[in-house]
Amino acid sequence: MKAKHQRLSLAVLALAALIGAGLLAASALRDQAAYFYSPADLQRTAVAPGKQIRLGGMVADGSIERAADGVTISFLVTDGPAQTRVRFRGIPPDLFKENSGVVAEGAFAPDGVFVADTILAKHDERYMPPELAKTEAGPKHRTETLAR
């Protein structure tokens, strides 16, 4: 290889690798990015069953129901007026409780219930998912924390 051209060809290779990575990333992103919804968002726009999304809000008061198998729970996520039913099979995080913030990751089943694969709850009094802080449920909880 000519001396002059080696650096150039290396630069071209690097560029090609980066563009390739970018394209790979872009196509994967289009398929895989999960959008964040509140129950109110879901009322306005329907989400196709099977599409991965995140659902955030408060666990509605008195809405947690336990199934007979002892490991499946179902509850309502609310952000004020709107509500969405969520089903989850597993051990919910330690801070998961009624009137507390929650983010559920999963997809809608054909029967219209949101089936969560993962549930994230507030980890401690200083930690709150930023998504939650911005929903209507957030500020109320913030004040609670401050008043403590």
Place this chain on the structure above:
Amino acid sequence: MIAEAGLAALWLAAALALLQLVMGAVSLTPGRAEAGLVVRPVAVAQGLLALFAFVLLIWLFWMSDMSVKLVAANSHSAKPLLYKIAGTWGNHEGSMLLWVTILGAAGALVAIFERRISERMLRATLAAQAAIGLGFYAFLLFSSNPFERLAPAAPEGQGLNPLLQDPGLAFHPPTLYLGYVGLSVAFSFAVGALVTREVDATFARAMRPWVLAAWIMLTLGITAGSYWAYYELGWGGWWFWDPVENASLMPWLAATALLHSVTVLATRDSLRAWTVMLAVVAFSMSMLGTFLVRSGILTSVHAFAVDPERGSFILALLALYIGGALALFAVRISTVKEGAQFEAVSREGALVGNNLLLTAILGIVFVGTLYPLAAEAVSGEKLSVGPPYFDAAAGPVALVLVALMAAGPLMRWRRDHAATVIRRLAVPILLTGAALLALAILAPGMSILPFLGLVLAIGVAAGSLAPLWGRNLRRTPMFTWGMVISHLGIAVALAGMACETAFTKETLVAVRVGETATVGPYVVRLQDVEPVAGPNWTALEATLVARRGDGPAVTLRPQARSWPSPPTQTSESAIRTAFDGQLYTVLGAQDEQGRWQLRLWWKPFVTLIWLGGGLIALGGLLSLVGRVRRERRYHDRIAYA
């Protein structure tokens, strides 16, 4: 008084950093070289002062001095001593002080030990190091003062997040920070070399130990963090593609690329501009990681609710340093002469491939980590990018990289022939083929990534040992051993990841005391659930008796813990390690009918993941010691000649 002394030490250290920057810069102008005489001593003094301030903060935490705001907000007098001390860096201000301390100490070490490069370049390097330090001193002093007083003093502290009350806290953040900051030295060297126009093999040899050391620390920090998350969070996962994990992975990827390119530069004097660029990128990734973790813009256990001012401050520092370095690069790169030439099929060629693929993975992780932030800033859409994206995009590239890793070390420098390389690779290729067939028959229906991962891991493990074949093992240089062991570690970790992903068995049940559940090869019986108490927590502890076939019964005791300050519940998993995997158990809540939720996993060969991580770091250490010893011998020879 102690808090005030710490604050004074910080101010003084900041002033010294300013002096170091100014004198270092002045000494580079023609005829003012004598100004640089103070640079080395000032760098040492600055490092000592920062260390002093940090020790004082540890002292305050140790004494539980509740008149200091930071201690009152994060500590508790009833906490075990280890966590009082480790709690020093388990919060925003303390961890930033640790950052600055390591930065200062690294500058001091360069000032004391570095004798290979020209004095001009050394001063430029230390000036760059001081410039970085100055920004972070300003950050500490103006927006995150760790020594702020609380009047009146709090009667009791608020305690430390229970998830952080674990030996992992004593180890994980400091090692990661050592890695982040070690890369700052590489960055400073690169800036110094650009300023003095001395980008050459000597520069690479001076920078290499720092890159290696930083890389070892990052490897250890990531491995430890992964295991910590694995057993502490009770989710049974070892990598979540959480943005904060990515924040530590990105510097590691850049450092791995840099480690390889700096070797090309030191050995063959090629890839000059590229290596300088990578040094800038690597430290940018460290800064970005710090920004992501410390600005509180991410959803993560690591992200505490922090006021936006701090995020903006770090972002400004990030823009300043990266922008400055890139501008310098753009201005000076034309003065960097092209290095030695090489053919496409050669060791250099393989290392270029390594660098390109690592950069591609870095790009993919970067896009996936920052895309949600960018999307929200631009369109207000909230979205998250999770494991499906990262697996699909980064997985295939990583597998190609691993395959290349087996071939690279068997190639000759400068030029080689594809046919001879393939002949040297015959045994690993045959083994890969055999593994492919065996797995396709024995474990049909595996998903594609773990399948290819496991097949490759077997071939690459053999390939990574190939450089030792036909050599006198005693006379093989230590850094060759280091490379072989690190590459073997990658294969081992890959095998662990593939096995865990493909063969994990999970059981989720609600059982009464006395009932059993089956997971993988184990039958697990819930014998009892009893309350227990620790120094600052109470818990419900299950006694599980697990039996594998006719083997002996083993007892596991997972707990559901309650912490009074701050009021929190955590679950402590119980893990049984066998030679071929781990039994992982978590205790859940009790339902109305008196049944206990149990979550059980059988994870075959999962331990290989962290064993591999350890091997990678060990290889790095051998390499580092080998390089330093050889250089010392070489210098002695010159000195006595």
